[in-house]
Amino acid sequence: MRARRALLFLAIVAIQFVGFEAALRTWGHSEAAPAFQALFVPDPIVGYRLRPNARTRFATAEFDTEIGINAQGVRDDRDIGPKPADERRIVVLGDSLVLSVQVDLRQTFCKLLEARLNRANEARSGRPIHYRVINAGVQGYGPVEEMFFFREIARAFEPDLVIETIFVGNDAEDAVAAAPRLKGSSRSVAESASESLISRVRRIVRHSMVLQVLRLRVVSVTDRFSHWLSPPEPPLQSYAATPAPRIAEGLQISRDCVRGIAQDAEAVSAPTIVMLMPARFQVDDADYGRLKQIVEAAGGTLVRDGATARFDEALAPLGLARFDALPALRAAPPGPDVFFQQTVHLTPRGHEIVADALEQFLRRQGF
């Protein structure tokens, strides 16, 4: 009797699983959605990258965008072939703040910058030079992946200028997490091919939205459990008055990676500049107040521009030009938000402001 009841319950669970899976696939657009996950493909060197020629639609309560990846594996509606003589190429490396799946391609600061440079050049000299700004941002990348991505893929785009975008909010942490990759401990292609039971399970989980969400729940519970066993560390360590030692380590790794990018770029005669991108709370007072309380409740002290200052200081010895997007975003006159509310990414208005400020910076620097 008990066994029969258990079977009945399992059958109901399975039927509802199919129902919820179908509902989530139909209406539940999120980064956990298989359609979004299909944008990525494993890469033996970088770890993963954007899947060449992938297409998907990404919609949430705040935005609804079509995302297209070109044959070279960057977000663009045109392929990148050999550079024509009249073309100047700027490659923008970075993470999700550069990729910007929240806005249409034409609204990204890369394409806005491209349009501004072409317009200004046309008006000024009328010379037949065309600028192309290549969005080489990939969701979840940190300085380590960006260095590998440039070395393995983006260097071939023949850049005339490389902009390495540092998200000051988490790039130090990302650099620490990806540091083993620098020592060549990434899995080989052969290893990736030999599938263990765990990786099979992982693949199944990756392809189911229901299982993806449940996996996130389990991760969150185990995280909380580990925090419960040892006192939790205040969040936003990159901004902490006295950050964990790994932040200094992350800054050093980031500096090494930016140096690596600059050297690789120099090898193809392209200068490199560094762009520092702030977190939303550095611009949004209400968000800052909320996070300050959370950090203080966890026993920490939040220094609002701490991470920007740390990255600025850490990268200064490289002697590269540095552009900080924070002052321009903070000085934005009252109007629509510059960051989305439910993500840490720029709104179309935020992209406009960054593109304007970046164009002025490039002009001032004589690029």
Added chain:
Amino acid sequence: MVFNSLQFVWFFLIVYGLYRILPHRGQNWLLLVASYYFYAAWDYRFVALLAASTIVDYTCGRVLASMMSQPRRRAVMWISIGFNLTLLGFFKYFNFFAANLQTLFAAIGWHLDFVTLRVLLPIGISFYTFVTMSYVIDVYRRQIQPTRNFVDFAVFVAYFPHLVAGPILRATALLPQISHPRRISREQIRHGLWLIAWGFFQKIFVADNLAPLASHVFAADAHPAGVNVLLGTYAFAFQIYGDFAGYSNIARGTSKLMGIELIENFRFPYLVITPQAFWRNWHISLSTWLRDYLYIPLGGSRGSAWNTRRNLMLTMALGGLWHGAAWTFILWGLYQGLLLVLYRPFEPAFAALGRAGRAAAWVLMFHLTCYGWLIFRASSLRQLGELTQSLFTRFALGSIDVTTLLTPLLMYTTPLLAIHLLEARADDVLVVPRLRIGLRYSIYAATLYLIFLFGNFGGADFIYFQF
């Protein structure tokens, strides 16, 4: 330690494991230690207040039992009431009254320089002071015999499932269950587990997901259109219901697992058609407390019509003040009192309503209740005025916020209402565990899926903790 925390899950598993192997007296000691630990997990400094309230009221109960003189007995009862109200008044209302007195005197040119005390509100104080007061009053009225066993009494006051947010239990209901050995039936376990799951659903799926919607509309710098004020108020109505009913259900469920029955605190309050029925179904333990220890002693409905109205208004105003030290709470209480007063002459007419009339009355009552929640949720009288003005003068359907208000509101309330209707039709809040097996299992599985897939696991506090 909130119910929706991992800390509570471990706490309960350990306590329950020990509980099941201990004899009756050992169980009571365990409940006492666990309850004080549960309370100390918030702020150990306030444990002394809980202990003081327990000792004073236990002693008053014992003294009352040994006294025959009515004036002396009355004096002892007032000592207990005075002690509890002083505790409550100081910790809950001192800041409020001091600030208002300052404002009042400032208006006539006297600038009083009060010593500013940042009095912290001990969690659950409104609940356990009412529990202990009712005990002493019941002993005074000779409705119950005072307990001799101090441990039993201390468990009755501090019993962790109901300690910080109710239900406000009566000694008549709980003390005998603590004093006598308990047997845990399979049905109690089944019902208890369902109540816990359903409580988590109400809290994590409904309340915590609707909270941002309500906050969006009630934000200090928001100037929403009337239709969005209405949606935000609906969201808050279901948020506060999900939050509080969820807590009560988890409390009842955990208690059932230990063989102790707590009273129902909610019976589908949004499906009623009269203000009287609303208060019979919303926070039942508070409304019956106010009825038995305030409204009836004031004279209830025994005197003239005017006296009845006065008693209703006074009871509800104090009920509002019980929720917190703010004018909006008092205004909410007065509003509820006014609804009850206005309803009384129409009572026979409501009783005679046909199907269409009842439907119309339900729509009216639901919106009157929601307007009450608008008063309750407004951060100030000024905001209340602004939102009310928006509701009545800027109500344009075209400006409805479909994406961030309407769609999530429908998504998070529809499953709740479906179960609500099922329960109301059977007039049984525990109808789900009694359904036939296929339907029952379907509801169990869907509830778990909805919690884990769409629940907000941010671990937000329960609203009623602040009361």
